[in-house]
Amino acid sequence: MLSRTAFRATFENVRLAIERAMTTLEPLHLQPEEASSIELVLAEALNNVVEHAYAPGDEGHIKLVLRHGRAGLLIEIRDNGRPMPNGRAPLGDNPKDYARADDLPEGGFGWFLIRELARDLVYDRENGENFLIFRMAIGRR
């Protein structure tokens, strides 16, 4: 176990939690590419909770657990908000070649980025709690 934190679900707190997480990971001497992938996935997954699991003004909380093992970095995120649509973690929109600027999407890439960068992603709901766990492959040179 590297760290276990809980914080109120706001975008500002997500920022602070990511900053703390990246400090926690410093002793692992990650490659810059690995670190930026972890930072991005954390931002997308945690901001999703703030944006979609809780209604505005909700006093929602997020729990974040980081574990380091032989398989890499395990990231576990829990919240008490709404379940994911249809009880499944979204696949995300694949980027396309956009013909016209008017067609460009301004959102929807969060889950695509998570799916691209994270491995073995599992979403489940236990006792009214959303549970998301995935692995980041690190330290493979």
Added chain:
Amino acid sequence: MKMSASEKQDCLVIKVDEPRIDAAVAVRFKDGMRDLTEHPARRVILDLSSVDFLDSSGLGAVVSVMKHLGRGRQLDLAGMTPAVDKVFRMTRMDSVFDIYPDTNAAIDGAAHAS
């Protein structure tokens, strides 16, 4: 949201003086850009050299600014750091924007193009 604009040749150069464009500041970034781009320059260069993190909300905000400028006006990007570049590449948004290593190259690029 710290950002500053300067006129260089016919371009409006906007520098973001923040280390992150993320969900926490995406709306403020869009508002700031809308204010600064009231300047009528046809070409706007966004200097991202101080930004070392951008998430999908930040990306969406940059796209929104580009769409807001509308036809006939252009938003080019300069000075992207590796982590920011990665998000643009993964989402294929690197093919949507003209991207330059730094602002000088962006200004020169415009000069050559015209």
